[in-house]
Amino acid sequence: xxATVGKGEEQMARRRILGSFAALCTAVGGTAAFAGAxxxxxxxxxxxxxxxxxxxxxxxxxxxxxxxxxxxDAVGGVVATVPSTRLDAVRNGSGVxxxxxxxxxxxxxxxFDSAGDAGSLENTATSVNATTGAAANxxxxxxxxxxxxxGISPVNGLTTAGKVVNxxxxxxxxxxxxxxxxxxxxxxxxxxxxxxxxxxxPKGSSDFTGLAPDARLLNVKVADAGGAxxxxxxxxxxxxxxxxxxxxxxxxxxxNLSFGTDSSQSYVDDPLAYAAEVAWKAGIAVVAAAGNHxxxxxxxxxxxxxxxxxxxxxxxxxxxxxxxxxxxxxxSSWGDGTRNPDVVAPGKxxxxxxxxxxxxxxxxPSARVTAKLFRGSGTSQATAVVSGVVADLLQQRPDxxxxxxxxxxxxxxxxxxxxxxxxQGAGLVNLGAALAAPTPETPQAWAAxxxxxxxxxxxxxxxxxxxxxxxxxxxxxxxxxxxxxxxASVEAAGSSWSGGVWNGSTWSGSSWSGSSWSGSSWSGSSWSGSSWSGSSWSGSSWSxxxxxxxxxxxxxxxxxxxxxxxxxxxx
Numbered sequence: 001x002x003a004t005v006g007k008g009e010e011q012m013a014r015r016r017i018l019g020s021f022a023a024l025c026t027a028v029g030g031t032a033a034f035a036g037a038x039x040x041x042x043x044x045x046x047x048x049x050x051x052x053x054x055x056x057x058x059x060x061x062x063x064x065x066x067x068x069x070x071x072x073d074a075v076g077g078v079v080a081t082v083p084s085t086r087l088d089a090v091r092n093g094s095g096v097x098x099x100x101x102x103x104x105x106x107x108x109x110x111x112f113d114s115a116g117d118a119g120s121l122e123n124t125a126t127s128v129n130a131t132t133g134a135a136a137n138x139x140x141x142x143x144x145x146x147x148x149x150x151g152i153s154p155v156n157g158l159t160t161a162g163k164v165v166n167x168x169x170x171x172x173x174x175x176x177x178x179x180x181x182x183x184x185x186x187x188x189x190x191x192x193x194x195x196x197x198x199x200x201x202p203k204g205s206s207d208f209t210g211l212a213p214d215a216r217l218l219n220v221k222v223a224d225a226g227g228a229x230x231x232x233x234x235x236x237x238x239x240x241x242x243x244x245x246x247x248x249x250x251x252x253x254x255x256n257l258s259f260g261t262d263s264s265q266s267y268v269d270d271p272l273a274y275a276a277e278v279a280w281k282a283g284i285a286v287v288a289a290a291g292n293h294x295x296x297x298x299x300x301x302x303x304x305x306x307x308x309x310x311x312x313x314x315x316x317x318x319x320x321x322x323x324x325x326x327x328x329x330x331x332s333s334w335g336d337g338t339r340n341p342d343v344v345a346p347g348k349x350x351x352x353x354x355x356x357x358x359x360x361x362x363x364x365p366s367a368r369v370t371a372k373l374f375r376g377s378g379t380s381q382a383t384a385v386v387s388g389v390v391a392d393l394l395q396q397r398p399d400x401x402x403x404x405x406x407x408x409x410x411x412x413x414x415x416x417x418x419x420x421x422x423x424q425g426a427g428l429v430n431l432g433a434a435l436a437a438p439t440p441e442t443p444q445a446w447a448a449x450x451x452x453x454x455x456x457x458x459x460x461x462x463x464x465x466x467x468x469x470x471x472x473x474x475x476x477x478x479x480x481x482x483x484x485x486x487x488a489s490v491e492a493a494g495s496s497w498s499g500g501v502w503n504g505s506t507w508s509g510s511s512w513s514g515s516s517w518s519g520s521s522w523s524g525s526s527w528s529g530s531s532w533s534g535s536s537w538s539g540s541s542w543s544x545x546x547x548x549x550x551x552x553x554x555x556x557x558x559x560x561x562x563x564x565x566x567x568x569x570x571x
Contacts, residue, residue: 046084047102051077051363056095064089072362076226102365112351112370114207118319119349119375121195121210125203127317127346128389129432130211136203138435140212140391142398145196145254146241146284148234149189150223151182153355156372157198157208158190164217165250168240170233172224185225187358191376192258193217194353195384196391207373208353211388211431212395218252225359231261231272231458232476235487236503238275239496242282253394255279256387257288257309258380260301262460265453271484272458273306274451278491280308285394285402287312287387289379290341291333299336302458307339307446310390310406314347314382315416315428323414328423331546332379341425342406343413345389347382351375360547367548377546389431396435407440451488480504 047069050057057077058068066082079102082090091099114120125131130138144165151171152164169181184190199213200206220237223229238255245252257276267273276286286309291301304311314329329348335341354374355361361368367375390405400408412433413426455474463470464477474482480503487503490496496503 044084045081046087047079047081048087048090049077049079049098049100049102049362050090050096051098051100052093052096054078056093060090060093060096063093066090112207112373114351117351118317119346119351120207120319121198121350121352122205122207123319124195124317124346124350124385125209125211126321127315127319128211128385128428129321129430130389130392131203133432134396134435135392135432138212138392138395138431139203140197140215140388141395142214142251143212143254143391143394144216144218144245144250144252145212145256145387145391146218146220146245146252147189147193147196147256148220148222148237148241149184149192149256149258150186150227151184151189151221152193152217152219153184153190153358155190155194155353155355157194157200157210157353158217160199162216163197163199164193164219167218167220167244168237169221170236170240171221172228173221179225182219182221184221184355185358186223186227187355187360187374188223188227188258188380189219189221190355190358191352191360191374192256192380192384193219195350195381196256196388198353207351207370210352211385212391214395215254215388215391218250227359228464230464230471230477232455232482232503234259235272235275235455236476236496238279239491239502242279242284242491243494243497245282245284252284254387254390255284255286256384257286257303258378258383260289260291260304261458261462262291262293262297263302263305263458264299264460265302265457267303267306268447268449269451269453270302270305270449270458271451271453271455271482271487273303274449274488275491276303276306276309277449277451280402282494283402285310285390285405287383287390289383290314290335292331292378293333294331295334297333300333300339300341302460304341305339306449308402308444310343310386310409311335311339311341311425312379312383312386313341313344313423313425314377314379315344315424316348317346317428323416323428326416326419326428328416328419329377329379331377332382332423334420334422335425337422340422343386343409343426343429344416344424345382345385345429347379347385348377349375350377350381350385352381352384364547375548386429389429389434392431393434397439400439401443403443404439404441406444407442408434408437411440412437451491452485455482455484476503476505478503478505 061068061080064086066080068078068080070079114122166182173179196210197212197215197217198208198210200209222233222237280286288304288309290304290311290313300311314332316327316329318325351369351373354372369375409429410426412430414430415427416424476482
């Protein structure tokens with residue numbers, strides 16, 4: 001979250017830099033001893049976090065006579081003690097991205113005032129009118145929400161029997177023998193899952209009760225420990241959800257997509273938008289993040305650009321149900337006047353479940369609220385709120401079509417006074433009003449996507465990079481040719497995962513088989529033994545605006561903007 005568009009541009013630049021090192025790092029070997037290490041006299045030992053490739057960070061520490069205390073292989077870097085006079089030397093070390101103090105942090109659960117924090121899940125539910133009347137009794141029971149993200153970790157609030165069902169893990173982590181399948185090493189997916197379906201008791205009663213606490217979550221992991229993922233993986237994941245939505249008693253009615261690329265390709269041609277549309281037409285309400293570009297991009301991100309799906313922007317709701325004090329978050333992407341967000345939901349400083357030891361948790365310690373809670377802002381979080389609301393609606397009326405769900409949300413939303421329609425769409429979602437409204441008969445009639453465009457164009461400006469070579473062109477992560485027309489054809493026929501094979505690659509257990517990653521290549525660069533970096537989704541497209549900004553509940557009209565811009569970039 002940022003206070004101004006100007007600051008947002010600066011933060012986005014920092015975020016893209018993050019993409020160059022927020023990758024899966026499987027460094028080999030321990031800390032090296034260097035003959036050139038220089039002893040330092042009269043220097044105070046300082047504990048720091050050194051980020052970069054783990055081996056490079058460890059080497060830079062050793063060169064100045066420092067001590068590595070802990071390796072951060074999932075993040076890339078080390079925690080170390082170095083002489084205070086040698087910090088600049090560490091910063092200038094080859095492969096080092098940043099050196100920051102490892103400040104102490106006291107986590108005291110009892111100190112968190114859920115009722116007084118605007119971003120608590122309790123107040124988030126209040127803001128969308130989900131805690132009174134009929135809305136208080138809707139919990140998403142009987143509805144399954146597919147979360148295509150960075151995985152879901154078994155943390156308190158998500159560990160009740162049957163709460164999380166694991167689908168495929170098609171992330172790069174699934175190829176690392178040192179990583180457990182399905183687990184969230186990045187931290188984004190767990191935060192999102194908590195907002196949707198964290199179960200700590202009735203809504204409004206716990207600091208980790210989501211909008212649909214009895215909804216079941218289908219965990220489909222696509223992003224690795226650094227958040228890195230390619231569009232081809234996401235398309236494969238959405239396809240898998242569609243084809244397996246009713247397997248073994250599943251009832252997948254909601255698909256949460258808290259990400260987006262800056263693609264400018266028309267949704268009519270775009271293969272990612274087409275995949276989302278296939279899910280929509282299969283009876284799954286697709287909820288997608290509008291993006292965190294503010295007014296800079298001039299359009300929503302892909303696949304929220306598809307007018308069929310529910311595009312969600314972020315609202316700063318101040319923790320109250322009164323929209324008179326609301327404002328659309330400055331980071332929330334504006335539409336182009338034709339395709340705008342459909343609705344907005346609370347996305348500013350939302351306190352949800354923490355994933356200890358994950359990339360986000362390690363990189364942004366100031367965003368930790370308690371031992372189990374973490375604060376984040378973005379249209380990712382707002383999207384999760386709406387997914388929970390949709391699950392509640394479908395519990396009340398299981399026969400609703402995705403078109404009817406969207407119409408109910410739009411027709412009953414509360415307009416934010418003074419906000420531009422390009423930013424707010426119909427306004428703030430209102431669960432109570434949606435539950436009380438009659439079922440509309442308003443089928444959408446947009447031009448249908450054909451999905452026959454370019455996979456590379458769907459990536460926008462974002463690319464996975466390995467060995468200094470970017471993944472480009474019409475090929476998936478396996479180096480297999482990606483024929484958009486052919487893929488669209490098998491998607492439409494519901495056979496894109498026929499026999500467990502997707503685009504020529506076979507799924508087996510927790511890894512892709514039949515196509516060795518180390519034996520594949522693109523642009524002549526071997527995939528073997530390298531980490532992912534560059535402008536991947538790790539730094540840019542997981543639609544979270546910031547980690548760690550804080551707000552307090554405002555109980556009066558015309559609240560000041562104080563305490564609204566303390567941001568720590570990430571997500």
